[in-house]
Amino acid sequence: MTQTERLVEIRQMLRPFVRDDDRLEEIGPTTTLEALGVDSARVIDVVLSFEERFSRPVTQEEESSLESVADLLALLD
Amino acid sequence: MRRRVVITGVGAVAPGALGVSAFRDNLRHGTSGIVRAPELESLRFHCRDAGLPPTVDEALARALRPDQRFGTNGVMAFALLAAHEAAKQAGLRAAADEETADPDAGIVLGTGAGGLETVVHDVGPLTAAGRMRRLGSTIVERFMPSGPAARIAGVLGLGNRVSANSSACATGTEAIVLAADWIASGHAERMLAGGCEGVSAYAWAGFDGMRLMATPHPDGPTASARPLSADAAGFVPAGGAGVLVLESLASARARGAAVLAEILGGAIGSGGQRGGGTMTAPSGEGVRRCLSRAFESAGAPRIDGINGHLTGTMADAREVAAWQDALRSAPESFPLLQATKSLIGHAMGAAGALEAIACVCQLGAGFFHGTANLERLHPELEHLAAAIPTSSLDVDLETLASASFGFGDVNAAIVLRRWTDQ
Numbered sequence: 001m002t003q004t005e006r007l008v009e010i011r012q013m014l015r016p017f018v019r020d021d022d023r024l025e026e027i028g029p030t031t032t033l034e035a036l037g038v039d040s041a042r043v044i045d046v047v048l049s050f051e052e053r054f055s056r057p058v059t060q061e062e063e064s065s066l067e068s069v070a071d072l073l074a075l076l077d
Numbered sequence: 078m079r080r081r082v083v084i085t086g087v088g089a090v091a092p093g094a095l096g097v098s099a100f101r102d103n104l105r106h107g108t109s110g111i112v113r114a115p116e117l118e119s120l121r122f123h124c125r126d127a128g129l130p131p132t133v134d135e136a137l138a139r140a141l142r143p144d145q146r147f148g149t150n151g152v153m154a155f156a157l158l159a160a161h162e163a164a165k166q167a168g169l170r171a172a173a174d175e176e177t178a179d180p181d182a183g184i185v186l187g188t189g190a191g192g193l194e195t196v197v198h199d200v201g202p203l204t205a206a207g208r209m210r211r212l213g214s215t216i217v218e219r220f221m222p223s224g225p226a227a228r229i230a231g232v233l234g235l236g237n238r239v240s241a242n243s244s245a246c247a248t249g250t251e252a253i254v255l256a257a258d259w260i261a262s263g264h265a266e267r268m269l270a271g272g273c274e275g276v277s278a279y280a281w282a283g284f285d286g287m288r289l290m291a292t293p294h295p296d297g298p299t300a301s302a303r304p305l306s307a308d309a310a311g312f313v314p315a316g317g318a319g320v321l322v323l324e325s326l327a328s329a330r331a332r333g334a335a336v337l338a339e340i341l342g343g344a345i346g347s348g349g350q351r352g353g354g355t356m357t358a359p360s361g362e363g364v365r366r367c368l369s370r371a372f373e374s375a376g377a378p379r380i381d382g383i384n385g386h387l388t389g390t391m392a393d394a395r396e397v398a399a400w401q402d403a404l405r406s407a408p409e410s411f412p413l414l415q416a417t418k419s420l421i422g423h424a425m426g427a428a429g430a431l432e433a434i435a436c437v438c439q440l441g442a443g444f445f446h447g448t449a450n451l452e453r454l455h456p457e458l459e460h461l462a463a464a465i466p467t468s469s470l471d472v473d474l475e476t477l478a479s480a481s482f483g484f485g486d487v488n489a490a491i492v493l494r495r496w497t498d499q
Contacts, residue, residue, distance in 0.1 A: 015143050016143040016144055016147040017144060017147070018143075018144060019142065019144055021142075037144075041214050042214045044210060044213055044214055045147075045148070045213050045214050045215070048211065048213055
């Protein structure tokens with residue numbers, strides 16, 4: 001998967017967390033989870049969605065350092 | 078002085094009906110929402126039939142954004158859809174798109190068993206396996222009784238009271254009384270009120286074990302719910318949600334909202350598990366007292382019709398006797414009587430709300446639905462045969478009373494009036 005394809009996948013994964021569908025296209029590597037309305041209690045939902053979509057387990061350490069879409073993309077490297 | 082409270086919106090997810098229009102049509106035409114439930118068969122239940130709402134996924138996807146429906150379970154989906162329909166009819170603002178909550182609008186939405194399915198399928202196994210992380214952030218709201226009310230409040234931006242009541246099968250009616258009182262006493266202008274219950278074999282299993290649920294009938298699932306009948310053999314379990322928008326008359330008029338009916342009065346009570354009342358059976362005196370207080374609070378109007386609790390157990394005849402006593406009614410002047418559960422089964426915490434909506438539909442559309450499967454009336458009720466139609470009557474009724482009774486010897490009753498703009 002190219003980086004662009006990964007970003008498209010991440011956007012789709014984040015769809016349930018975004019209030020405006022129109023804003024999905026605005027999501028880029030620098031978008032923070034906080035800006036999407038994902039507070040610390042809900043980070044786990046993003047992690048579970050990520051694990052399910054990409055079949056890639058996320059460790060506790062990785063989870064605690066998740067702040068932005070770039071961090072999610074990095075997990076796919 | 079207490080303020081007048083009216084109904085400006087209704088929403089229903091009922092057995093066999095998604096939405097109030099379908100629900101009303103089913104009642105009018107005597108169409109049953111009770112079907113064979115394969116899950117109950119596979120689990121070797123004594124009862125094999127249930128009142129099951131249609132699949133709600135598509136309707137929910139049309140009604141709500143992905144973030145609004147994320148992490149919802151069955152009971153929450155029922156409640157969200159019913160609330161969405163009721164709020165839309167009432168013309169409540171789409172507050173989710175606004176930045177501020179409405180401090181004059183709230184919700185009392187109850188449930189009997191809440192998210193028991195979530196506890197059984199998710200909380201139990203994952204906790205036992207030490208995998209708490211996989212429960213996700215929505216797990217608590219999926220089983221906490223106030224979860225459906227809280228989720229709806231977030232969607233609609235309700236900034237007043239947001240709470241859940243739970244009084245077993247009296248829950249739905251009790252929620253309406255609580256919300257109406259909240260408005261009448263000036264605490265809020267608009268309140269969503271009602272009840273919701275999931276489809277859960279686990280919630281129904283205990284009733285099946287007590288042999289309180291109906292056995293399969295030779296004529297099929299639609300014949301298994303038989304309230305008021307000589308051969309009633311227990312209730313048919315059901316799931317669903319009913320939500321009403323209650324509003325002060327002043328608010329409805331100021332907004333130009335169409336009024337569907339007025340809540341003349343209501344009461345909540347208990348028999349205190351005395352005088353024959355127990356955890357599982359209502360006290361006749363407690364029921365009579367609750368009904369009498371409801372009539373009194375309504376200004377003792379003439380009651381044209383009764384939508385009874387009437388589940389299809391041996392308690393039906395005793396309930397009718399309590400209505401007679403409370404109304405001090407001779408058999409020849411006894412109001413029309415109906416059992417909605419003969420068509421949809423017993424949705425427990427949602428039952429009272431769905432039955433209140435049935436009353437609103439009938440007052441508005443000018444009919445009184447019949448009680449299904451009533452080939453042979455219970456012998457103790459034969460003197461009231463003329464008051465118990467078995468098919469729909471086209472009739473303009475002024476007032477309908479509805480009541481619900483639940484485990485714990487708890488009772489709730491309301492009196493509704495057709496709206497005539499006066």
